[in-house]
Structures are given as C-alpha cells and as structure tokens.
Amino acid sequence: MNGSSAGASAAKSPISPSAPRMLLRRLGAIDEIGVIGAIVLLSVLLAILVGDTFLSTNNFVNVSRQASYVGIMAVGMVFVIAMGDIDLSVGSIWMLSSVSMAIALREELPIWLAVLICMVVATLCGLLNGALSVWLRIPTIIVTLGTLSLFRGLGLVVSNATPVSGYNLETWFFEWIGGRDPVFGIWTSVWAMVLVGIAGWLLFTRSAFGRRVQAIGSNLQAARFSGVRIGRYRIMVMALMGFIVGIAAVVALAFNRNGSPTVGVGTELYVIAATIIGGTALTGGSGSVLGAILGAIIIQLIQNGLALLAVPPAWSTAVTGIVIIVAVTLDYLIKRR
Amino acid sequence: MNDPRLGNVVEMRDIVKTFPGVRALDGVSFSVRAGEIHALVGKNGAGKSTLVQILTGLYPQDSGEIFVRGEPIERMTTTRAKDVGIALVAQHARFVPGLSIAENVFAGSLPRTRGGFVDWSRLHRDSAERLRRFGLEIDVRRRMEEVTIAERQMIEIARALFAEASVVILDEPTAPLPKHEVRMLFEFVRRQRERGATFVYISHYLEEVFELSDRVTVLRNGQLVGVTPTSQLTQPTLVRMISGTDVERFRRPARGGLGKPVLEVAGLSRPGAYEDLSLRVHAGEVVGLTGLEGCGNGALARGLFGLEPLGVGRVLVDGKPYRAANPAEALRRGVAYLPRDRHGLGIVGIRSVRDNVSLSVTDKLANALGFISGRRERSLVGKYIASLGIKTPGMGQAVENLSGGNQQKVVVAKLVATAPRILLLDEPTQGVDVQAKVEILRIVDELTGGGVGVAIVSDELGELTDVCDRVLVFYRGRLTREFRKGVDEMTPARILAAIEGEVEEGVDAVA
Numbered sequence: 001m002n003g004s005s006a007g008a009s010a011a012k013s014p015i016s017p018s019a020p021r022m023l024l025r026r027l028g029a030i031d032e033i034g035v036i037g038a039i040v041l042l043s044v045l046l047a048i049l050v051g052d053t054f055l056s057t058n059n060f061v062n063v064s065r066q067a068s069y070v071g072i073m074a075v076g077m078v079f080v081i082a083m084g085d086i087d088l089s090v091g092s093i094w095m096l097s098s099v100s101m102a103i104a105l106r107e108e109l110p111i112w113l114a115v116l117i118c119m120v121v122a123t124l125c126g127l128l129n130g131a132l133s134v135w136l137r138i139p140t141i142i143v144t145l146g147t148l149s150l151f152r153g154l155g156l157v158v159s160n161a162t163p164v165s166g167y168n169l170e171t172w173f174f175e176w177i178g179g180r181d182p183v184f185g186i187w188t189s190v191w192a193m194v195l196v197g198i199a200g201w202l203l204f205t206r207s208a209f210g211r212r213v214q215a216i217g218s219n220l221q222a223a224r225f226s227g228v229r230i231g232r233y234r235i236m237v238m239a240l241m242g243f244i245v246g247i248a249a250v251v252a253l254a255f256n257r258n259g260s261p262t263v264g265v266g267t268e269l270y271v272i273a274a275t276i277i278g279g280t281a282l283t284g285g286s287g288s289v290l291g292a293i294l295g296a297i298i299i300q301l302i303q304n305g306l307a308l309l310a311v312p313p314a315w316s317t318a319v320t321g322i323v324i325i326v327a328v329t330l331d332y333l334i335k336r337r
Numbered sequence: 338m339n340d341p342r343l344g345n346v347v348e349m350r351d352i353v354k355t356f357p358g359v360r361a362l363d364g365v366s367f368s369v370r371a372g373e374i375h376a377l378v379g380k381n382g383a384g385k386s387t388l389v390q391i392l393t394g395l396y397p398q399d400s401g402e403i404f405v406r407g408e409p410i411e412r413m414t415t416t417r418a419k420d421v422g423i424a425l426v427a428q429h430a431r432f433v434p435g436l437s438i439a440e441n442v443f444a445g446s447l448p449r450t451r452g453g454f455v456d457w458s459r460l461h462r463d464s465a466e467r468l469r470r471f472g473l474e475i476d477v478r479r480r481m482e483e484v485t486i487a488e489r490q491m492i493e494i495a496r497a498l499f500a501e502a503s504v505v506i507l508d509e510p511t512a513p514l515p516k517h518e519v520r521m522l523f524e525f526v527r528r529q530r531e532r533g534a535t536f537v538y539i540s541h542y543l544e545e546v547f548e549l550s551d552r553v554t555v556l557r558n559g560q561l562v563g564v565t566p567t568s569q570l571t572q573p574t575l576v577r578m579i580s581g582t583d584v585e586r587f588r589r590p591a592r593g594g595l596g597k598p599v600l601e602v603a604g605l606s607r608p609g610a611y612e613d614l615s616l617r618v619h620a621g622e623v624v625g626l627t628g629l630e631g632c633g634n635g636a637l638a639r640g641l642f643g644l645e646p647l648g649v650g651r652v653l654v655d656g657k658p659y660r661a662a663n664p665a666e667a668l669r670r671g672v673a674y675l676p677r678d679r680h681g682l683g684i685v686g687i688r689s690v691r692d693n694v695s696l697s698v699t700d701k702l703a704n705a706l707g708f709i710s711g712r713r714e715r716s717l718v719g720k721y722i723a724s725l726g727i728k729t730p731g732m733g734q735a736v737e738n739l740s741g742g743n744q745q746k747v748v749v750a751k752l753v754a755t756a757p758r759i760l761l762l763d764e765p766t767q768g769v770d771v772q773a774k775v776e777i778l779r780i781v782d783e784l785t786g787g788g789v790g791v792a793i794v795s796d797e798l799g800e801l802t803d804v805c806d807r808v809l810v811f812y813r814g815r816l817t818r819e820f821r822k823g824v825d826e827m828t829p830a831r832i833l834a835a836i837e838g839e840v841e842e843g844v845d846a847v848a
Contacts, residue, residue, distance in 0.1 A: 207707045208699035215696050218685045225642075225682050226696040226751060227668040285687050 032291040034330050035278055035298060038323075042301050050308045061180070063304045064297070065187040065255070069094075069248045070267065071296035072193050074274040075200035076244035078292045079210075079237045080140075081275055084217040084284030087241050088144040089129060090271050091264035092151035097122035097249040099155050102164035102259025111173045118253070119246040125151055126242020130235035140238065148268070156261055164259035178254030189251035193293060196247060201289040213237055217284025270299055273324045299324070344407065346371040346535055347392065347423070347504055352401035354387055361387040363559040364401070369504060374526065374536040376550035376567070378543070379579055380770035381740030383556040385539050389506055393425045394418040424497035425506045426490060434482035439464035441481050442496055471495040472528055487518035491525045498534055505529075506537040511545060512768050515630040516796060523549055541770055543572055557581055580772050587778040589623065589804040591822045596620025599655055599671075599758045599790035600641075607648025610636040611814040614650070618759060618790040623781060625801035626794045628811030628836050634794045635677075638761040642674035643667040655758055668697060671758030675748055675765055677794075679741070683748040686737035690729050693736050694718045694750045721750035725780055742773020749780060759790045766800060778804050796836070798829035810835040 030036075046054040053059060073090050080087050101118035105111070125147065133143045177188050204210040212233055215223040224230050253259060276282060277298060278291025302323045306316040347369040354362040362384045369375045377385050391398045394413040403410045405421040418424075432441045440447065442464040448456040464477045473491055481489065490510050497505050507526070511519045526536060526549065538550055546553060547567060555562040555578040562578045600618040605611065611633030618624045626634035640647040643661030652659045654670055661667035667674070676682035685693050695702055695714050702709050702717065718732050725746045729739055736747055745765065752760060762781070766774040781791055781804060795801055801808050808827060810818040818835040820827040 202708070206709060208703040208709055209707055211692060211696070211699050211709065215685045215688060215692065218687050219681075221682045222685045223696065225664055225674070225676055226685075227665040227755070228696070229663065229665050285685075 032279055032288055032294055034328075035291055035294040038277075038298055038326075038330060039294060039301065042298065042305065046301070046305045046308065050305075053308050054305070057185075059304065059308075061186060063300050064190045066304070067297045067300035068187065068189040068193040069252050070270045070274055070299065071293045072189075072196045072248040072251070073245055073267070073271045074278065074292035074296050075196050075289055076241040077271050077275040078200065078204060078278070078280050078287040078289050079213055080241050081272070081280045081282060082204075082217045082284055082287035083213045083234065083237050084220065085133070085140040085234065085237070086144065086272065087126075087129060087140060087238065088268050089125065089147040089151055090241065090245050091267035092148050092155065093122050093125040093242055093245045094249050094252070094264035094267060095261060096125060096151045096155040096158075097246050098253050098263055099159040099164050099259040099261060101249065101253055102167075103158060105167040106164055108167070111171060115173075115250055118250050119243065122246030122249060123239055123243040126245070127235065127239040129242070130238030133238070134231040134234050140234075159259065159261045161261050163261065165257070169257055174254055174257060177251060178257070187255065189255060192247060192251045196244060197289055197293050200244075204287065204289050209236075214285055214287070218286070270296070274299055277324060277328055344371060345369060345404070346406055348404040349388070349392065350402045350404075352388065352391060352403075353399045354391060354396075355399055361559050362391075362398070365556065365559065365561045367554055367561070368564075369535060369537055370552075371503070371535050372530060372533055373551040374530055374538055374549055376538045376540065376546045376553045377556070378540065378546060378553060378575070379556035379562075380772060381742055382558075383579075384559040385556055386508070387559075388556070389425065389508065389537070389539065392418070393423055393506065419500070419502075422501055422503035423506070424500070424502035424504070425508060426493045426497060426510065427508050432481045432489060432493070435480060437478055437480055438468075438475060438484065438492060439477035442467060442477070442492065442499075467499055468492065468495055471498065472525065485518055486513050487522045490522060494525070494529065498529060502534075504535045504537065506539070508539045509541065509768065510538075511540065511542060517629075519545070541768060543575055543771070546575070547572065555579055576771055579770070586799075586803055587775045587782075589778070589782045591806060595622050595806075596788055597656070598653075600792070601651075601653040601656075602637075603651040605637075605648055605650030605652060607636070607640065607646060610640070610645075610648065611811070614816055616809060616816060618792050620758075620788045620790050621785045622807070623785055623791045623793065623805045625805040625808035626792055626811065627796055627798065627801060627808060627832065629796075632811035633814040634811045635763060638674060638763055638792065638794050641667065641672055641761060644674075668755050668757070671756070672761065673752040673755055673757035673759070674761040675752060675763060677763040677767060679744055679748060679768065684736045684744050687735055689733045690722070690727065690736055690739070690747055691715075691718045691732035693747050694721055694754060697751045698754045717754065718750075721754065725750050725753075726776055740770070740773070742769035742776070745769050745773065745777060746780070749777065753784065757789060759792065760784060761792050761794070763794045764797070765793065765795070766797065774800075798832050802827050802829055802832070808832055812836070812838050
C-alpha cells in the first residue's frame with residue numbers, strides 16, 4: 001500500500017494513525033475484505049426486507065447449491081486470471097462435457113466411465129485452448145472467444161440440440177452426487193465446491209505451481225528469465241481450468257438429471273465476475289481462491305434477493321451487473337487506503 | 338523582477354514528506370538558479386525522486402514552501418507545474434512510438450485545415466522548424482520508435498522548452514544510453530543552457546555529474562547533506578557526501594591458480610551478431626566482455642542463456658557440449674544470466690522478496706506433491722538476505738518497494754540460488770547507487786571464491802578493471818584484444834582505445 005497520508009497535520013507522527021484508520025488499514029490488508037463486507041451488507045439488507053424467507057434454512061440450502069457451480073469454476077479462473085490470461089469458453093466446456101457424459105449414460109456405459117469421459121472432454125477442451133494460444137501465439141481472450149462457439153457448436157451437434165435423457169436415474173450417482181448429505185442436508189455440489197476450494201487454495205498458495213503461475217502473471221519475462229517454462233505453464237493452467245469445469249459439469253448433471261444443450265450459456269461472465277469480485281487482479285500476478293468462491297456466493301445472493309423481492313427477472317440481470325460494479329469498486333476503494 | 342540570472346528560479350524550503358512508516362523528506366531545502374545545470378544526487382531512497390515529484394506536483398508535501406521565481410506556490414499540482422514552466426523528462430520518454438516525430442511534437446494540438454482534417458504539410462514544416470530552433474536536424478516524418486533513445490530525450494527536452502518550460506528536470510537520462518549517445522545528449526543540454534534554459538539533473542553516474550553540472554545538491558536519508566559548486570568538489574568528497582561513509586572502490590585482488598575452464602567457446606559464429614569467437618572462462622575467474630553497443634558481447638551472453646540462437650561452433654560448459662533452447666534449460670545446465678533491464682526482465686515486482694528469490698528453485702524447495710516447504714524456503718531466502726546484505730523490512734515485502742540496489746541483489750540471489758557454474762552479468766551495476774555497486778561487486782568476488790566463473794558484459798571500464806582478471810574486447814562481432822590483470826597494462830584508457838577499434842600490432846585474437 002503506497003497511498004499518501006493526507007494533510008499536513010499527519011506529518012508529525014507517521015507511525016501512529018488514529019484508531020479507526022488503523023482498523024480500516026488492518027481490514028484493508030485482508031484480501032477478501034471487499035467481498036466479505038458486501039456479503040454482510042447484502043445479508044443484513046435482505047434480512048431486514050424479507051427476513052422470514054431469506055433467513056430460512058431452505059433458502060440457504062438453495063442459494064449455496066446455485067452458487068456452487070460458478071464457485072467451483074471460479075477456482076480455476078483464479079489461476080487463469082492470476083496468470084494474466086482469461087477463459088471465455090468455460091460455459092461451453094461445461095455444456096459440451098455435460099452432454100458428452102449424458103450420451104455416455106444413454107449408451108449404457110458404466111457410470112465411472114461416463115464421469116471419466118466428462119472429465120477428459122473438459123480437460124481436453126482446456127488443453128486445446130492453452131495449446132492454440134501458445135503455439136499460434138494468440139492471446140487466450142481471442143482463442144477462447146472462438147472456442148466459446150466451437151465447443152458449444154460441437155455440443156449441439158452431438159446432442160442434436162435436444163436434451164439428452166432416457167437413462168436410469170435410480171443409481172447411486174443421481175441419488176448421492178445429485179442429492180443432499182444426511183447430516184447437514186446440504187447439496188453434494190456445495191461439498192464439491194468446498195473440496196475444490198481447499199485443493200485450489202493449497203495449489204495456489206502453497207505449491208511451486210501456484211507460485212510460478214502468479215510470477216508469470218506479474219512479470220512474464222522475468223519469470224521466463226527465472227527458468228519458468230512459460231508455454232508449458234500456460235497450457236497446464238488452461239487444462240486445469242477445463243478439468244475444474246469438468247468437476248462442475250459432473251455435479252451439475254447429477255442434480256439436473258438430463259444433459260441440456262442450453263446449460264452454461266453466459267456462465268463465463270459470472271465465473272469471471274466472481275473471480276474479480278473476489279479480489280483477483282485482472283492485470284494478473286495475484287489472486288484469491290477463497291475470494292472467488294465468496295464472489296460466486298455474492299452473485300447468487302443478489303439474484304436470490306431480487307427474486308425474493310419479486311423483482312422481474314429482466315431487471316434482476318441488470319441489477320446483478322450494477323452490484324458487480326459496486327462490489328469491485330468497494331474493494332478497490334478500501335484497498336487504496 | 339531583478340536579473341533572473343542571479344535569482345533562484347525554483348526554491349523549495351523545509352520540505353517534509355512522509356509515507357506510511359517512512360519519512361521520505363525531512364525538512365529538505367533545494368534551490369535552482371536560472372541558467373544552471375544543477376545535479377541532484379544521492380543513493381536510491383535518499384529522497385531525490387520524492388523531491389522532484391513534489392516539485393512537479395505529483396503529490397503534495399506535508400509541510401514546507403515552494404517558490405517559483407520568488408512567487409510562493411500555494412499548492413503545486415501537475416498543471417500548476419506546467420504553468421510555471423517546470424517540466425520533467427523521465428528516463429523513458431513519454432511518446433507514442435507508432436506515430437511520427439512531428440505528431441509527437443504536436444501531440445494534442447495538431448494543426449488543422451479549414452475542413453477539420455490534420456494539415457500534414459504544415460505539421461511537418463512547423464515541427465521540423467521547431468526542432469531546428471533547438472539545433473535538432475531530424476526527419477520529422479520518421480516514426481518515434483525508429484530514432485535512438487538519446488534523440489527521443491532531446492526531442493522531449495525540446496518539446497518541454499517549446500512549451501515554455503524554464504526548468505527541465507532530467508531523471509536519470511543516461512541510464513539507458515550507450516556512451517556515444519550520452520555525449521550527444523550532453524552537448525545538446527549544454528547548448529540549451531547557453532540559450533537560457535535551466536536543468537535539474539538526477540544521476541547515479543558521478544563522472545557525468547562532474548562533466549555536466551554547475552552545482553550539486555546531495556541528499557541522504559531524506560535530509561540535505563549539502564549544496565556545492567561542482568568545481569569545488571572532488572569525486573571522493575562527493576562519494577563521502579552521498580554515502581555518509583568512506584566508500585572505497587572495490588578492487589578485487591588478482592586471484593592466482595585458476596580452476597578448470599567452466600565455459601569454453603571455440604570458433605563460434607552467428608551472422609549479424611559475432612564471428613569466430615573463441616574464449617574461455619575458468620572456475621573462480623571474472624572475465625569482462627566489453628565493446629561498443631552491438632559488438633556481440635551481449636548477443637553472446639543472451640545466446641548462452643537460450644534467449645537467442647547461439648550459431649555455429651563449439652561451446653562447452655564444464656567440459657560437456659552445451660546448447661540451451663530456453664532459460665530453463667540454461668539454468669539447469671548451470672548457466673545463469675542477469676539481464677540488463679532489471680524492471681522488465683529481472684524482478685517480479687509485485688511479488689515478495691521471498692517469491693522472487695525462490696522462483697528459480699521452486700522445484701527444489703517442493704516435496705514430491707509439489708508443495709513448497711515453508712521452513713526450507715524461509716531458511717534459503719533468509720540465508721541470501723543475510724549473505725548478500727539485502728535491506729528489506731521482511732521476506733514478504735514486495736520487491737518493487739525496495740531500492741534499486743537491493744532489487745538487483747534480489748535478482749542476484751535468485752540466480753545464485755540455482756548454484757550456477759557460470760554467471761553471466763549484463764551491466765550488473767546499472768542504475769544502482771555507489772554503495773550498492775560496491776556490495777554487488779563484492780558478492781561477485783565471493784562467488785568466484787566458491788568456484789563460479791563470472792563473465793560481465795559491461796562498458797563501465799573502471800569497474801571492469803577493478804574486478805576482472807581479464808577483459809576481452811569485442812569489435813564488430815570479433816574478439817580483438819585481451820587484457821590480463823598483472824600481465825598487460827589494464828587501464829580504462831587503453832581498453833577504451835581498443836573498444837573504438839584501434840588495432841595494435843602483434844596482438845591477435847584470444848585463446
């Protein structure tokens with residue numbers, strides 16, 4: 001933090017600023033402070049306005065499930081954006097891997113194989129994004145803008161643009177992965193988000209891999225001069241992004257039951273928004289896995305709140321956009337102090 | 338107003354500026370007389386930049402007064418600074434590289450035809466004429482990126498003067514310049530002084546301070562050390578004022594009994610870069626590679642580090658055939674390279690000291706699952722902070738907040754952590770203060786004690802003669818001359834003669 005202390009009066013004692021400012025500075029040092037503040041603010045507001053429905057267990061269980069898919073994918077997006085790249089194709093990867101898995105189930109392949117197919121398809125999509133970008137020397141924003149259509153188009157071809165269904169739903173997969181745990185009554189996809197979050201956090205902050213990813217995003221050339229294989233890392237991170245989308249696709253299909261060709265339309269924007277709200281700098285070089293998950297929750301809270309307030313869905317979309325801007329601005333203002 | 342040549346055009350009194358936890362300026366007074374070249378010197382972090390940033394209105398002082406031509410300035414802002422004629426020419430001039438010189442000169446106020454379109458012929462005529470008035474004969478149709486950095490700086494100075502600036506601040510203008518361009522720039526600055534312009538000149542290069550300036554203001558730790566006419570100063574005095582102690586030059590004693598060759602190059606050629614190079618660097622030896630810009634010394638270093646193709650010929654590292662396709666491979670083979678451009682290629686600025694030092698060896702610090710052992714990392718980074726004398730509040734400090742000298746030490750630590758066999762240093766002391774310079778050269782000496790071979794690409798001849806066992810001179814891609822410490826008369830003057838192509842009879846290429 002390099003802000004200037006304002007006013008001539010502050011000159012005499014630079015080390016001991018006033019207590020509230022101290023607190024503000026301490027809070028500002030927490031990376032996720034902006035999102036946490038926004039979540040608290042939103043929750044209080046909704047508790048006051050529509051307390052009875054908002055505070056119900058049922059509502060909490062629903063909101064957390066709805067946030068979980070974007071939350072899982074945002075974990076991958078933290079790596080991508082912290083590296084200085086972007087992935088616009090995550091919604092399409094979700095759709096393509098999802099219908100692939102549904103087709104596998106329809107063809108009566110064993111469940112484990114269908115899950116594997118889903119994960120492999122998603123990972124290959126990410127790998128392709130990374131490889132195209134590195135080998136053709138095209139920025140990922142362009143490559144994934146292309147594959148956004150390519151993957152969705154392929155998904156429409158294999159699914160004939162109709163929902164894939166007609167397989168046995170009475171299996172452990174749909175009951176457990178697509179269900180709720182018996183103790184807390186929370187959807188499995190939320191637990192998946194927690195697990196992916198913990199693994200992602202460890203990988204991002206504690207591993208050589210995460211360290212190098214952030215170094216690349218901070219100064220790509222300096223990272224190269226330090227012996228980091230830039231191309232290899234960029235491909236690996238894009239593939240990791242695909243892999244994580246695959247996880248989201250599996251748990252989402254377990255809940256949704258059929259492989260819908262309309263799943264994931266526009267999801268990339270929510271995933272990116274969640275990541276940025278969570279404090280990952282678009283300029284690369286740093287990020288927060290926890291923040292990204294909280295960002296996904298915020299987005300869902302907003303939509304939930306607007307629904308509870310009976311705001312028409314069209315307005316809900318517009319307001320979501322506004323709140324995203326406010327959240328990011330809030331974070332920026334606090335950090336700047 | 339009385340005779341402006343006698344008065345102070347700028348006067349800053351008792352300026353105080355604090356940043357969180359740091360008192361950057363502690364009651365500093367600074368004045369500039371009209372028509373002088375006033376050098377502002379001090380170590381990194383002494384407060385030069387802060388002082389200049391306050392003068393140019395980038396941020397306000399906490400207390401203290403600023404007068405311009407005797408008028409008090411209540412609150413200096415960037416627009417106010419421009420109005421009163423204070424202009425800053427930064428090291429990397431702010432131009433649009435893709436536009437023509439003419440367009441850059443007139444940026445923001447291109448002449449228009451009556452139809453509202455740009456009047457190109459007038460633009461070219463007027464801008465050429467403007468520059469000519471300052472003694473610059475340049476084809477203004479050329480694009481900005483095509484001219485040399487010195488020319489860019491001269492154009493920027495001219496642009497500032499044309500905008501009626503009376504005080505031009507030059508911030509480390511010569512750091513990115515090769516020697517002959519420095520000469521051009523200095524002549525230009527002197528000419529403008531004759532015409533009445535006033536300059537504040539910030540530099541680490543003390544020779545240049547003596548060559549160019551009329552008076553010198555020295556800052557140390559945010560305080561004023563003194564203001565002296567340059568003619569009354571000697572270099573040791575100035576160094577003492579800057580550092581507060583007697584910093585000697587670091588003279589590396591000649592070390593006898595060299596080890597085995599760690600780098601052997603035989604008959605190496607790359608068209609356009611170098612031709613038929615043969616040289617050796619032994620374990621424990623420091624070899625200087627010098628010459629004019631583009632003479633092939635830098636290209637050789639970059640080639641060895643896998644940044645450029647090496648060309649045809651034989652290269653051995655530790656006796657084994659060597660080629661590196663990329664820096665990762667070079668580091669693995671024990672070849673480390675310190676780039677010239679510290680900010681662009683050396684440091685990962687927003688990351689911590691810890692992250693930077695361990696970046697080259699994260700693999701070695703990680704366990705089988707790829708997770709970094711915090712304990713091992715802390716001990717490694719702590720070791721280098723101590724042994725290289727890196728001054729930082731902690732390992733978690735972002736590198737961009739350190740002084741230039743300490744940033745450079747972080748880059749050196751990162752390289753040394755890879756346990757290299759040969760260390761290639763490209764202008765290792767560029768843009769670092771006197772004390773850090775000595776410390777960095779001392780580190781180099783210590784490394785050679787551990788059996789590392791060092792090659793320094795540099796045109797700091799004084800430095801090379803102080804630390805090198807041998808200096809090899811490149812001329813147009815060829816090795817033309819070798820100076821050996823204790824055998825040949827290795828002085829900056831003699832090396833300079835060789836650099837500029839003076840061929841001596843009977844001395845041939847180097848073994």
